[in-house]
Amino acid sequence: MKLQLAIDLEDIDGAMNLIEKTKDSVDVFEYGTPLVINFGLEGLKKIRDRFPDITLLADAKIMDVASYEVGQAFKYGADITTILGVAEDQSIKDAIKTTHEMGKELLVDMIGVQDIAKRAQELDKMGADYISTHTGYDLQALGKTPFEDLHTIKENVKDTKTAVAGGIKVDTAEKIINEQPDLLIVGGGISTVDDPAKAAKEIKAMMK
Numbered sequence: 001m002k003l004q005l006a007i008d009l010e011d012i013d014g015a016m017n018l019i020e021k022t023k024d025s026v027d028v029f030e031y032g033t034p035l036v037i038n039f040g041l042e043g044l045k046k047i048r049d050r051f052p053d054i055t056l057l058a059d060a061k062i063m064d065v066a067s068y069e070v071g072q073a074f075k076y077g078a079d080i081t082t083i084l085g086v087a088e089d090q091s092i093k094d095a096i097k098t099t100h101e102m103g104k105e106l107l108v109d110m111i112g113v114q115d116i117a118k119r120a121q122e123l124d125k126m127g128a129d130y131i132s133t134h135t136g137y138d139l140q141a142l143g144k145t146p147f148e149d150l151h152t153i154k155e156n157v158k159d160t161k162t163a164v165a166g167g168i169k170v171d172t173a174e175k176i177i178n179e180q181p182d183l184l185i186v187g188g189g190i191s192t193v194d195d196p197a198k199a200a201k202e203i204k205a206m207m208k
């Protein structure tokens, strides 16, 4: 199991500071969608130039023009990028093909998918690298969590790695770690606490 830190609410310098503080405990750093919106892929490249050896995921949440857009994320330094599970099958197949031709990985984000079991089976057959359950900020605000959806995805995939995101904190991580996702994605639970290095270390320790 790997720990991914989602960096969402920082500027590029803030993102770099957070990477410095947490890099001993974090396996994958996510260049979050708000960073993509605010600073584009140029911001991702700055982070890649400063940290050539980290694993970087660009949370592009691609919906269309998928082959081109995944290719751009990888050209600017991502190792992994994301497409939405609600995208057309053709877009997801195109994204998987280009990703694998470039020797990279694709994570399918299930945010907004209504029939999680059926879509997970379909994506598993298409050959996605990761399928991630994701309770977005707008539904977290209504008290929703990603726990049950992770269980459903795990029951419906054979080959694809599983990931989970959405409001996971130090005090809720253990419950979700017990479900054994391949990738545990934590954003605010690390980045917005007083001591991000300590929070990342504590969560990483629970995973061992």
Ligand SMILES: O=C(CO)[C@H](O)[C@H](O)COP(=O)(O)O
Residues within 6 Å of the ligand: 006, 007, 008, 032, 033, 059, 135, 136, 137, 165, 166, 167, 168, 185, 186, 187, 188, 189
């Ligand atoms: O993709 C995202 C929002 O769309 C976040 O990166 C993801 O939800 C993880 O952050 P948090 O742990 O703060 O929910």
